[in-house]
Amino acid sequence: MAVGLEDRMELLNKKAKESIQVKPKYGADIDLGQYLNAISSTSAVSSFSSMPEEVVGRLQDVGIDPMERSRAGSYIQVDHDIVYKKKFYTNVDLLTLEEALEDRDFVEDYYWRLIDVGQDKFTAAAQIYGHGGYVIMARENQSVDVPIQACLLIKSSRAFQAPHNIIVAEAGSKLHVVTGCAAMPESVGLHAGITEFYVKENATVTFTMIHDWSRVSDVRPRTAAVVEEGGVFISNYLNLSPSGLRSLQSYPSVHLKGAGSRAFMSSIVIGRSSSYIDLGSAISISGRNSRAEVVSRSISLDNSQIVARARIATQASESRGHIECRGLMLSDSSRIWTIPELDSTAKDVELTHEAAVGRLAEDEIFYLLSRGMSREEAVSTLVRGFLEIKIPNLPPMLEEQIKLAMDLSTKGL
Amino acid sequence: MLLDVRDLTVEVDGKTVLKDLSLSIGFGETILLMGPNGSGKSSLIYSIIGHPKYRIKKGSIVLKGKDITFAPTEERVKLGLGVSFQFPPKIHGVTLRELAKRLGSKYGKSADIESLAASLNLTSFLDREINVGFSGGEIKRAELFFLMLQRPSLALLDEPDSGVDVENMVVVGNAISRLLSDERHPVTEKPSGLIVTHLGYVSRYVLTHRTYILQNGSVICYGETESLVKDVLRHGFERCTQCYDRRQPSPMRGIGK
Numbered sequence: 009m010a011v012g013l014e015d016r017m018e019l020l021n022k023k024a025k026e027s028i029q030v031k032p033k034y035g036a037d038i039d040l041g042q043y044l045n046a047i048s049s050t051s052a053v054s055s056f057s058s059m060p061e062e063v064v065g066r067l068q069d070v071g072i073d074p075m076e077r078s079r080a081g082s083y084i085q086v087d088h089d090i091v092y093k094k095k096f097y098t099n100v101d102l103l104t105l106e107e108a109l110e111d112r113d114f115v116e117d118y119y120w121r122l123i124d125v126g127q128d129k130f131t132a133a134a135q136i137y138g139h140g141g142y143v144i145m146a147r148e149n150q151s152v153d154v155p156i157q158a159c160l161l162i163k164s165s166r167a168f169q170a171p172h173n174i175i176v177a178e179a180g181s182k183l184h185v186v187t188g189c190a191a192m193p194e195s196v197g198l199h200a201g202i203t204e205f206y207v208k209e210n211a212t213v214t215f216t217m218i219h220d221w222s223r224v225s226d227v228r229p230r231t232a233a234v235v236e237e238g239g240v241f242i243s244n245y246l247n248l249s250p251s252g253l254r255s256l257q258s259y260p261s262v263h264l265k266g267a268g269s270r271a272f273m274s275s276i277v278i279g280r281s282s283s284y285i286d287l288g289s290a291i292s293i294s295g296r297n298s299r300a301e302v303v304s305r306s307i308s309l310d311n312s313q314i315v316a317r318a319r320i321a322t323q324a325s326e327s328r329g330h331i332e333c334r335g336l337m338l339s340d341s342s343r344i345w346t347i348p349e350l351d352s353t354a355k356d357v358e359l360t361h362e363a364a365v366g367r368l369a370e371d372e373i374f375y376l377l378s379r380g381m382s383r384e385e386a387v388s389t390l391v392r393g394f395l396e397i398k399i400p401n402l403p404p405m406l407e408e409q410i411k412l413a414m415d416l417s418t419k420g421l
Numbered sequence: 422m423l424l425d426v427r428d429l430t431v432e433v434d435g436k437t438v439l440k441d442l443s444l445s446i447g448f449g450e451t452i453l454l455m456g457p458n459g460s461g462k463s464s465l466i467y468s469i470i471g472h473p474k475y476r477i478k479k480g481s482i483v484l485k486g487k488d489i490t491f492a493p494t495e496e497r498v499k500l501g502l503g504v505s506f507q508f509p510p511k512i513h514g515v516t517l518r519e520l521a522k523r524l525g526s527k528y529g530k531s532a533d534i535e536s537l538a539a540s541l542n543l544t545s546f547l548d549r550e551i552n553v554g555f556s557g558g559e560i561k562r563a564e565l566f567f568l569m570l571q572r573p574s575l576a577l578l579d580e581p582d583s584g585v586d587v588e589n590m591v592v593v594g595n596a597i598s599r600l601l602s603d604e605r606h607p608v609t610e611k612p613s614g615l616i617v618t619h620l621g622y623v624s625r626y627v628l629t630h631r632t633y634i635l636q637n638g639s640v641i642c643y644g645e646t647e648s649l650v651k652d653v654l655r656h657g658f659e660r661c662t663q664c665y666d667r668r669q670p671s672p673m674r675g676i677g678k
Binding site for chain 2: 369370371372374375376377378379380381382383389390392393394395396
């Protein structure tokens with residue numbers, strides 16, 4: 009490592025150590041001590057067929073294709089260990105974080121540039137104790153038509169998983185990334201992945217996440233993106249966790265920095281058992297003539313609690329933003345709290361939001377009954393309809409995958 | 422008898438909306454139901470299909486010989502009831518095509534979705550969410566579309582002609598006529614219809630067996646459609662009240678006779 013780079017690393021480590029007790033702004037606090045001692049290791053394999061069957065099964069649950077059909081590359085991390093990494097396209101680079109950090113310019117330009125390492129104990133712990141993470145870089149003016157797939161799996165008990173992922177789309181490039189995050193059943197674990205996106209001039213990044221945690225998972229990802237002039241960032245988050253999860257808190261933020269840039273962030277979350285979920289999407293606009301849209305759907309079951317945050321703030325003229333926040337309560341002992349925020353310091357802007365929380369409308373159920381459905385069919389049709397979101401620029405294959413995941417996890421609601 | 426409604430008294434939120442109402446429809450018969458706003462026309466349809474808000478206090482509803490007075494809606498639909506609602510709700514996230522496919526596979530007309538939609542000028546609506554952003558006339562056409570796939574033995578049509586523009590009146594009229602002339606075997610299953618109409622336009626397209634006039638939740642008069650519709654359009658429903666008040670002896674009293 010070159011001189012200067014070490015200085016920056018030292019500074020980051022120092023700040024991390026100072027911040028290891030900083031309580032998170034949102035969501036429940038977690039005692040890190042219980043997670044940081046467990047060290048396990050899974051050895052790397054050269055193909056999916058060498059992975060244990062139950063692991064491959066979990067990967068498939070979250071949209072990872074072990075046959076790697078229509079995939080530009082794959083990255084699989086289990087707990088701390090990078091188990092598999094391969095790419096099939098030459099116009100995109102796929103590295104581990106450790107490999108990427110060898111390059112001084114990379115560290116200078118992209119490492120902890122969008123997220124403050126001292127933000128809270130989770131960012132701090134990720135810097136000190138984290139391992140791995142994928143780095144994906146689409147080359148200038150190159151269009152990677154099929155997605156790169158990445159999976160982060162928690163397998164060991166008491167695992168602390170904090171990969172640091174960085175995605176860079178060079179000017180004029182196009183990139184799809186599909187990530188699946190999962191935990192093996194009953195694996196007590198804390199996931200606190202860091203992800204930074206750099207979307208350059210006129211580049212487009214579509215990021216689709218399918219999460220399926222275990223009943224005893226705590227999840228604290230930290231995510232941020234910056235979008236330059238004419239760039240487009242589309243992020244779709246789908247958390248269906250059919251067996252529930254203990255807690256999730258995440259508030260990804262996107263900065264629309266360049267003129268004419270756009271961001272679309274959607275999230276779909278189903279709370280089960282006694283899950284505590286605090287999930288948001290924030291977009292700040294400083295590039296004129298930019299567009300921001302946040303769409304969220306929450307369904308609460310059992311004793312779950314969901315806080316759905318959304319924030320669009322602008323200081324740029326001719327910018328527009330819209331928040332659509334809907335919550336559906338399917339149990340009497342659950343809670344959904346939506347907090348949409350709009351903030352403008354420019355006058356020729358248009359910021360709007362609509363939010364609604366409630367149960368299924370009896371007149372809609374009655375209508376479907378009168379069309380020959382059973383009550384059960386009517387309810388599942390309406391629940392499925394509630395989750396339907398029109399996602400722009402989504403390849404049909406991914407659309408199918410999302411539909412499939414939703415069908416599976418709304419079965420029997 | 423296909424449908425026999427006897428002495429029906431119904432309340433909504435403690436308010437009486439139908440009072441001692443009796444009416445019957447034979448197999449293959451179509452009847453028209455007219456009356457001023459608030460006379461109970463829609464309430465009768467909701468009571469027959471079994472909307473939970475419509476509490477039956479007295480009387481009975483018998484369909485195909487089965488007492489359905491307190492039966493759940495699911496059961497009534499299974500017996501062959503179908504409704505075209507005046508104000509159906511929006512169903513977000515569910516497209517016309519999705520519901521049509523379900524109805525098609527359930528009632529055996531799956532191949533006809535495209536051509537049926539075309540016949541109702543609904544082709545461009547197939548992939549839209551049900552009733553979201555639809556105009557009054559578009560809602561009516563979508564309701565008929567579903568009902569035609571559902572193939573009920575008794576179609577309850579609540580104001581199928583209101584809010585429909587002149588061009589589409591022919592489309593709607595022909596659709597209702599097709600819905601009710603649907604040829605089935607045995608002949609006893611020829612569909613019947615109960616059509617609520619405000620102005621009676623629909624009677625130009627559909628052959629009806631008789632017309633009932635409702636006032637304050639009761640049938641005050643019934644008779645042959647053509648002369649009744651003509652009189653109502655000329656004199657308004659006010660005359661019906663006078664006729665009723667004079668307590669003419671014949672049960673088949675028509676106004677102006």
